[in-house]
Amino acid sequence: MTPQHPTTTALPRHRRVDTPIGPYLIAAEGEALTGVWRQDQAHFPRPERLGEEAPAQxxxxxAAERQLLAYLAGEREAFDLPLSPRGTPFQQQVWKMLREIPRGGTTTYGGLARGLDRPRAAQAVGAAVGANPLSIVVPCHRVLAADGSMTGYAGGIETKQALLRLEGVLLA
Incomplete structure (x- = not known):
């Protein structure tokens, strides 16, 4: 059995990160990341889900802060972090599919629904995408409406546009 690092705890903990696209909160429990939320976004978690502020070390x-800042600076293509988002089995399926959308790529809610072999479930997929607790890391910003328009992003449409510009999907 590997000993735990003295600052690692199974209790929820969080850290605030100032990024070029606004303030974010990142949260973890045990050895896995459980949330990355833009401050005051829709679906922002209650304080008990965030736990205590984590020590700097x-x-x-x-590692999550370093990777997030490097990603937003265009210095990192993907994330290499242990993840443990809370959600229903259906949400977990949708979030797994989101992780398969490559940087610089997009899909639609209907495309995800078809990928789940549930072609009529686009609205349910949209709800699952909207409930994604690991924004940016699990790239829900890469999902567009059937007509290619920017719809529903918990962190705001401007944030979604900034992320898609960073990834080369939108022109600057």
């Missing part, structure tokens, strides 16, 4: 949250 928390290894997982420090």
């Amino acid at each position: 928390d290894p997982l949250l420090a």
